[in-house]
Every structure is written in C-alpha cells, then in structure tokens.
Amino acid sequence: MARITVTVDGVTYEEEVEPRLLLVHLLRDRLGKTGTPIGCDTSNCGACTVMLDGTSVKSCSVLAVQADGCDVLTIEGLAEGDRWHPLQRAFHEEHALQCGYCTPGMIMAALDLLRDDPDPSDEAIRHGLEGNLCRCTGYSNIVRAVRRGAQTMSGDAEAVRGR
Amino acid sequence: MTEELDAGLVGRQIAESGMLGEPAPDRHEVGAARRRKEDARLVTGRTHWTDNHQLPGMLHVAFLRSPMAHARIVSVDTSAARGLPGVVAAFSGHDLAAEQGGLPCAWPVTEDIVLPEHPPMAVDMVRYPGEAVACVVATDRYRAADALEAIEIDYEPLPAVLDMTAALREDSAKVHEAGNRAYTWKYAEGDIDAAFRDAPVLIERTYVQQRLIPSAMEPRAVVAQSEGDHFTLYSATQIPHILRIMLAQVTGIPEHRLRVVAPDVGGGFGSKLQVTAEEVLVLLLARRLGKPVKWTESRSEGNLTVHHGRDQLQRVALAADADGRLRGLRVDLLADMGAYLMLVTPGIPILGAFMYNGIYKMDAYDFTCTGVFTTKMPTDAYRGAGRPEATFAIERLMDELAAELSLDPIEVRRRNWITHEEFPYTTIAGLTYDSGNYEAATEKALALFGYDKLRAEQSDRRDRRDPVQLGIGVSTYTEMCGLAPSRVLGSLSYGAGGWEHASVRMLPTGKVEVITGVSPHGQGHETAWSQIVADALGVPFEDISVLHGDTAISHKGMDTYGSRSLAVGGIAVVRACDKVKEKARHIAAHLLEASADDIEFDGGTFRVRGTDSGRTIQEVALAAFAAHDLPEGVEASLDSDATFDPENFSYPHGTHLCAVEVDTETGATKIRSYVAVDDIGKVVNPLIVAGQVHGGLAQGIAQALYEEAVYDAEGNLLTTTMADYLLPSAADLPEFVTDRTETPATSNPLGVKGVGEAGTIASTPAVVNAIVDALRPYGVHDVPMPCTPERIWRAVQGATS
Numbered sequence A: 001m002a003r004i005t006v007t008v009d010g011v012t013y014e015e016e017v018e019p020r021l022l023l024v025h026l027l028r029d030r031l032g033k034t035g036t037p038i039g040c041d042t043s044n045c046g047a048c049t050v051m052l053d054g055t056s057v058k059s060c061s062v063l064a065v066q067a068d069g070c071d072v073l074t075i076e077g078l079a080e081g082d083r084w085h086p087l088q089r090a091f092h093e094e095h096a097l098q099c100g101y102c103t104p105g106m107i108m109a110a111l112d113l114l115r116d117d118p119d120p121s122d123e124a125i126r127h128g129l130e131g132n133l134c135r136c137t138g139y140s141n142i143v144r145a146v147r148r149g150a151q152t153m154s155g156d157a158e159a160v161r162g163r
Numbered sequence B: 001m002t003e004e005l006d007a008g009l010v011g012r013q014i015a016e017s018g019m020l021g022e023p024a025p026d027r028h029e030v031g032a033a034r035r036r037k038e039d040a041r042l043v044t045g046r047t048h049w050t051d052n053h054q055l056p057g058m059l060h061v062a063f064l065r066s067p068m069a070h071a072r073i074v075s076v077d078t079s080a081a082r083g084l085p086g087v088v089a090a091f092s093g094h095d096l097a098a099e100q101g102g103l104p105c106a107w108p109v110t111e112d113i114v115l116p117e118h119p120p121m122a123v124d125m126v127r128y129p130g131e132a133v134a135c136v137v138a139t140d141r142y143r144a145a146d147a148l149e150a151i152e153i154d155y156e157p158l159p160a161v162l163d164m165t166a167a168l169r170e171d172s173a174k175v176h177e178a179g180n181r182a183y184t185w186k187y188a189e190g191d192i193d194a195a196f197r198d199a200p201v202l203i204e205r206t207y208v209q210q211r212l213i214p215s216a217m218e219p220r221a222v223v224a225q226s227e228g229d230h231f232t233l234y235s236a237t238q239i240p241h242i243l244r245i246m247l248a249q250v251t252g253i254p255e256h257r258l259r260v261v262a263p264d265v266g267g268g269f270g271s272k273l274q275v276t277a278e279e280v281l282v283l284l285l286a287r288r289l290g291k292p293v294k295w296t297e298s299r300s301e302g303n304l305t306v307h308h309g310r311d312q313l314q315r316v317a318l319a320a321d322a323d324g325r326l327r328g329l330r331v332d333l334l335a336d337m338g339a340y341l342m343l344v345t346p347g348i349p350i351l352g353a354f355m356y357n358g359i360y361k362m363d364a365y366d367f368t369c370t371g372v373f374t375t376k377m378p379t380d381a382y383r384g385a386g387r388p389e390a391t392f393a394i395e396r397l398m399d400e401l402a403a404e405l406s407l408d409p410i411e412v413r414r415r416n417w418i419t420h421e422e423f424p425y426t427t428i429a430g431l432t433y434d435s436g437n438y439e440a441a442t443e444k445a446l447a448l449f450g451y452d453k454l455r456a457e458q459s460d461r462r463d464r465r466d467p468v469q470l471g472i473g474v475s476t477y478t479e480m481c482g483l484a485p486s487r488v489l490g491s492l493s494y495g496a497g498g499w500e501h502a503s504v505r506m507l508p509t510g511k512v513e514v515i516t517g518v519s520p521h522g523q524g525h526e527t528a529w530s531q532i533v534a535d536a537l538g539v540p541f542e543d544i545s546v547l548h549g550d551t552a553i554s555h556k557g558m559d560t561y562g563s564r565s566l567a568v569g570g571i572a573v574v575r576a577c578d579k580v581k582e583k584a585r586h587i588a589a590h591l592l593e594a595s596a597d598d599i600e601f602d603g604g605t606f607r608v609r610g611t612d613s614g615r616t617i618q619e620v621a622l623a624a625f626a627a628h629d630l631p632e633g634v635e636a637s638l639d640s641d642a643t644f645d646p647e648n649f650s651y652p653h654g655t656h657l658c659a660v661e662v663d664t665e666t667g668a669t670k671i672r673s674y675v676a677v678d679d680i681g682k683v684v685n686p687l688i689v690a691g692q693v694h695g696g697l698a699q700g701i702a703q704a705l706y707e708e709a710v711y712d713a714e715g716n717l718l719t720t721t722m723a724d725y726l727l728p729s730a731a732d733l734p735e736f737v738t739d740r741t742e743t744p745a746t747s748n749p750l751g752v753k754g755v756g757e758a759g760t761i762a763s764t765p766a767v768v769n770a771i772v773d774a775l776r777p778y779g780v781h782d783v784p785m786p787c788t789p790e791r792i793w794r795a796v797q798g799a800t801s
Helices: A023-030 A086-093 A101-117 A122-128 A141-151 A157-161 B008-017 B039-044 B092-098 B141-148 B192-196 B240-251 B277-289 B299-305 B346-355 B387-405 B409-414 B438-449 B451-464 B487-492 B525-537 B565-591 B619-628 B686-703 B758-778 B789-800
Strands: A002-008 A011-016 A049-052 A055-058 A069-074 B059-065 B072-078 B089-093 B132-136 B152-157 B183-189 B199-210 B221-227 B230-235 B259-262 B293-294 B307-320 B326-338 B366-372 B468-478 B499-504 B512-516 B544-547 B599-602 B603-606 B613-617 B640-644 B653-663 B669-679 B737-740
Touching: A002 B059, A011 A023, A023 A049, A023 B141, A049 A101, A049 B737, A069 A101, A086 A101, A086 A141, A086 A157, A086 B039, A101 A122, A101 A141, A101 A157, A122 A141, A141 A157, A141 B059, A141 B686, B008 B619, B039 B409, B059 B141, B059 B299, B072 B092, B072 B132, B089 B092, B089 B141, B089 B277, B092 B132, B092 B277, B132 B141, B132 B277, B141 B613, B183 B346, B192 B299, B192 B307, B192 B326, B192 B366, B199 B387, B221 B277, B230 B240, B230 B277, B240 B259, B240 B277, B277 B293, B293 B438, B307 B387, B326 B346, B326 B387, B346 B366, B346 B387, B387 B409, B387 B468, B387 B758, B409 B438, B409 B468, B438 B451, B438 B468, B438 B653, B438 B737, B451 B758, B468 B758, B499 B565, B512 B565, B525 B544, B525 B565, B565 B599, B565 B603, B565 B613, B565 B619, B565 B640, B603 B619, B613 B619, B653 B758, B686 B737, B686 B758, B758 B789
Parallel strands: A002 A069, B059 B293, B230 B259, B326 B366, B512 B544, B669 B737
Antiparallel strands: A002 A011, A049 A055, A049 A069, B059 B132, B072 B152, B089 B132, B183 B366, B199 B307, B221 B230, B221 B293, B307 B326, B468 B653, B499 B512, B499 B640, B599 B603, B603 B613, B653 B669
16 A cells, blocks of 8 residues: 545545555545546546646546645536636537536546647647547537637636636 | 415515516527536536445445357356455356346347347356356455456357358357347338339349447446335436336336436437346345445446447348339348347337338338347447438438439439428338428538539549549438337337326426436436426526436436437426416416416416416415415315327438548548538427537447447457547547428427437438449449448459459
C-alpha cells in the first residue's frame, strides 16, 4: 500500500492505495467522485477524462499513485455552485449531449483543447476531440458547443483555467 | 382568487406562501426547441449511473468467461479461488444449475422454432466465446478479478460453427442437438412467379449485413440487494418493466417482491433491450449471499457478451418492366441468431420482412427467413432492428435498377413510389401506411443538396478521369415504428402487448408529476413529456417533473425501443391529462356554482362559458387536496392514468442524399455532404429531433464505413476493444444538413411518428450507394460493408484487372 495526497476539486485527500489502483477507481469508488464515468478499458473512449495539474488525462490510464501530490479537476469541480462553466452551458444550449455518459470527458477534453487553441476551427475541434467517443450525438452539436464555449471563454482566464 | 377557496389551513398556507403554481404564460410548448431538463445533472456530473451505487456491505462479482467458441466443460474447480483474501464465494454453473433457470425468449416466431435451454451460466457446454462459466464474489472489484485466475477449468474443444451457409449443411457440427436451423419464416403476397416470368429486367444480388456491436457508451452494470424477502435490482437497462416480469419468471421471486430500477442509463440502441445472464446471476447471488452484489462489465467483456446486431446474408431479386416499374421482389435471408435465442432474437429479421418493399408499389413479394445457430454471441435488437437491413437491400436494388436502365436513381424511385394522393395505402407486405409525402421530402432534399450541380461535377470528374471520383447516393426510406398495436404483435407470436401507460399526479401546490412507462436512456423524455403536459394542462413547463424507470414508482410500462416512446407513451400521457381535466372540470363547476357542461378549459383555467369567472387548474388541485368542498360523489383527487394501445404503426419517411469522394487509387473515402430530410410527422421538440437524427446518421454511416464484429476461423472474437472495433470519432464524421417535411400521422392525436431509428435506417444505403455510384465507371457494382479503403481498393482492382 502507498500513502498518497491528492487534491480533487479543491479538497485534499490522504489515501492508502494499492499501487495498481487506477486514478478513476480512486475517484469513483473511494472519493465518491462518480461524475467521472468509465467507458472502456483501453483508453479509447475518453469518458473518464479529467484534468491532472492542468492537463487532460484519461483517468483510466493513470495510477492513483501517479497522482500523488497533484491537483485533479473533474467535471464535478467545474461549476461554481449553480454557476455553470461556459462549456457546461454551451453543451446544454447546443444540445451536445443525449445520454450524457461521454459528456464529462468530452467537456474536460474540450477545456484542454481550448487552452491550447482558444479559437479553434471546426476541423481543429473535430481532430482535438478524436480521443473522446460519443455514440449518441453524431458530434455535430458537440462541435457547435465547443465553438460556442470558445466564444464565451474568450478572454476569461478563470474559465480557461477551469475554476 | 385563492382566498375564496375553502382549502383548509394547509391550503391557505400554500396559497399565502406563493407556492401555488399559476397557469403557464400563453405559449405553445409543443414544437418549441426547449433545452433539456435532463442536462443539469448530466453536465455537472450529478448523475445516477448504476455503477455509482455503493451500498453497505456491497460485494463485487467477476465472471470467468469461456475463451473458446464451442467446448464441453469437463471440470470446474473454484476451491483455490475461494481461499483467496477478500473472496466471499465462488461458483460454477453446476453450483447454480438448480436455481438459475433459463434466459427467456419472448418472440418464438414459428410454431416449430427450436428454443434451446439458455442457462445464464454455462453448466456443461459453452457455445460462444465469452459465455460465463464461473464467478467470484469478493469485497472489491480488483480482488474478484484477481481470484478468477485461481479457477481451474478443463474444456474439451468442439468445432466452431461460424458460417451460416455451412451451418445448414448436413455434415456441419451442431450448436444444439436439434440442429442449426432455428426456424424458417415465410411471407408471400401476389403471384411472384408471374412477376418474374419473362420480366424484362432482373436484378439479383447478395448483400452481407455485417455483425455489429451496439456499443452504448455506458457499459452494462447491475446491482442487486435483498431487504428481507424483497429484492431491488438496479440495472443499466432500457426495459425495467419487462425485466421485472422476466426476472420473476426466471428466478421465482414473486413480481410484487421485486423492484427493478433503471437509473440514469448511458445509451442503449437496443443493446439494453435484453434480459441478460448477468442480471439473473447478480440477483441470484444477492439472494444467496444476503448482501448487495454489484457487477460492472469492462468494455472487452461487453464487446464479447452484449448482444450483437445485424448479421444477415441477404439474397434478393428484383423483377421490373423495361420502364423501371417494379413487378416483384424475392428475399431469401439467412439470419445469424448466434448461439441462443435471447429476448427478441428471432423476431429481429421478421421486423424487416414488412419493410423490403420500402416506399414502393409492386405486384408480388416473397420473403423467406431462416434463423441459423452459430457459436457466436446471440444477435438481437440494434437501432433499427431488421428495418435497416431491409431498407439497405431495397435501396441498393433501386440504385442497381437505375444503373441497369441508365435512369437517374431519383427517377426510378419516382416511377415506383406511392404518391401522396394514394394514402392510406396498403402495401404488398400487408401494412397500411397512413400518411406520407415522398415527393415533398425528395424535392426538399434535392434542393438542399444541390443535386444537379453535384451530378454535373460528377460528370466532369468522370470525363477528366479524376482519380478522386464523386459518387451520389440516394436513399428514400420509410420505416414502421411506434411498436406496436398489441393485436399485430399477437399475430406475430410476440410474447406481450405494445401498449404504453402513463399517470399524471396533480400535487396540492399545483405542481405536476408525470409517471411514464417508457424508460429513457438519453432521449430526453423528461423535457418532451413536460412540453406535452404543459400544453395539455396549461401549467408551466418548469412545474412538471417526469418520473420513470423505477417499477416502484412507474409500476406499469412496456419501456423504450422501436421508436415507440412518443408515438405510444406520449399519447398515454395525453390521455391521462385528458382524464385529469375531466375530473377537474367537475370540481371547477362545483366551485363556480355552474353546470359542468358550461365549463370550458383554456390556458390552464376553467371558466364558465361567456363569463370571466374561473378557477385555475392549480386552484382546483388545491381544492381537491383540501376536499372540504367537493361535489357529491366526486373523489378527492385529480390523479389519472391511461393506457394507450396504438391502432397502427407509424411510418416516418424521408429522403437522404450523400455525396462521397472516393480516391480510386487508395480506396479512401470522404463524405463531402450529407442531406437528410425526414418526415416524422408533428414534432414536439425540434432540438431533440435533430439530435436523434444526427446520432442515427452517425450509426448508419458507421455501418457503411467503419464497424464490423470479426470472428477468426477458430471462432474467437477479434474486435473485443474499441481499438479493434472502430467507432467513429468527431474526426471521422461530416457535418450533417438536416431538415424536415411534416405529414402528420393520422393514428394518434399528436400526429407524431417517431425519430429514434430513422437516421440509422436511411443512411447506410445512402453511403454505400454513393460509393458504388462513384465507382460505376470502373465496373464496380458493389462494395461489401464496411467499405474500408482496402475493400474499395480491392473492388476497383478486381473490376479493372
């Protein structure tokens, strides 16, 4: 067992974990952060995407011990109370989700995409989200939502940081 | 007005506190692009997926799965596993044989169908790779998985049975003792021999509907717990109601002591329209161990053991006159059942039987389907379920006919389709299409697409011998959906009815709870049903909650599949609202000291005709709650429920046009534009409709270009991961142009038809037709699906060499 300290959505946790425990299982099973779902076991689908020290990772492909000393931001930490993050609002406004299972990962991946490219073309959005699969929407509305989110976030450093 | 009510102390408090709802502002909710109520929990991660459940003392089960397609189980030894830390129990199929029963098939399509026993856990034989052969129950999911490795199991391998044609030969290895033919189902209408005799044009083709893996983003998960002799089962299912009845039958747990909950469910597409082995086993384990038990599948487990879709061999022949008029259609199908008949496995290709004629008139039709057992995962419903396969065949054939006669594919369709004046029209397959306007949808699609301009560009590229050719694919589809009139299901030997149920509860504060028997898993029913009820009762959209998916709340329903939720379940909601209003009208009349015959209802208020005197529906609800002053013999409740059984299917239709650039040197394809004009009747929420069409298109296009479940020669599934089974990403799909025409359904008061499957049904042939169209100058007449670059390249090479 290893002792790790990890901050998730602003709360610091100290946990004893098996070295093999996946970050996503730490989040879901130990910390109750069930907003981050698991869609596959080969890191293809991206449903479990979170921010680890400001960079998006697929939390099924990160060990909990690798997150020791790190800051994790999940979908649950994105809104401030009832005030949704611009990307959350944009996904809602553009009907960019149906079952919503891929949505947390999609939003976190989109956030990372917009940090690198605050004003992406549709093509850049499509390629930027290639690692996140959605089975419901056909992606058209997701592309629109990311574009809308980008417009709203333009110049808003706090939104780009995710907090 | 409220203070005039004798509503008692609580009633006065409700009225004075401002809690009592008020009529909706005068607006029409039905037809508005309302943003979804569901989104609030989904975009913030406050969801209730089945795997989220953590219960005190919860145990986790992991299943050992057969690595072989077909084998006799010689021995299973779970003793070493049982001794490992954290392991509570381990069982083989033999251990559970006495109580596990058999998985149900609710659609035995013929009298003489072979219905093999289907043990949830294999006991003596495995018949497909991935079949559960043993399990470990442990204190956490890691330990359960670890302990699987300590189970000793000996198999005696048997030959895999993979090819349907070979499986039907006398010398084939048998999947079941009774042989590999599950059933043969026939339909015939008109004189088929006359239609084919001396026909000037005869088109014969064989198409392969490859096996698909539905791939809902949420893997299956089940949690079961016992509370004394009552049980609760949470499952990522589309069908909590059907599941409850079936689990009661399989396990012997009486129905009234079994509650089934479908919490937030992350997509289904038919794959969660099933009674699975794991649902049965998790429930049995919870009963046996007296502790909550959870199982969540991994994606690779899911690719192996979530039922698959499609997998048909279609031998089709079309006879036509020299001017392209259709004379007759022959369809001879082999449908791969896989190793067992699951919930509606045998019926899936039969749903297609009524759709091979599409939107066309013809003199004769002959359909035969043989269901074949193989040593593969059973097939069952996947988005469209039988209808995409049928639509593919007829729409491909119509393009082939056009090519044969050097006619434009639109023109050959125009010469054969049912014209809008001819509705209602009884088709050669025996269905009565109630309404439609194929001309209007096609005209709109052609204009949006810029058809003539693209044809000109195609011609130019052909003349230039451009290595990148342009193909244009047409698909003018219809489908039968809104499953289904119960009497029709009965005539097809289906195990239950096709009605749907709804309840409307008027709460004391005038807020409304709507309980629906359908079970959404991404569709947006909470929003759409709120829109319907807001208009029906005149209450604000925000004052309505829609409850579903828990048999303790919604006790009665037939769940969600077959694009039925709105066209059947939505109408049940309308009918329940009608009853609420009728009850309320009598109370309002009493409160207003008028005759009920003089009361009219508009915009949420009951008024005495010709006066300003009125009561809002909320005031009437409060009066019913207080019950201090009700008319003689009237019950103190406005709550109502209704069951709706449709008289007919509904028939969405539309015209889809696809332009594909095909690189003849590399086989690479690029969808340049895609136009979908769908006629789904009246629309409750255009935003949700567009989303359903987009998602449907993505799945249909994916069948055409990307997806295929592949078994190797030994019967191993090769596509067990998302790295091997290619689901399209955002980078793989085009932007869609969608639009609508609106011909209301005549079979229900909302005029709605259904939209869940339309995009999937229409798009696959549109894409393949476009690819073949691009390659016709090279002598290519077909490319098997999925049309990968390699297959396209081989088709070009094969035709030109």
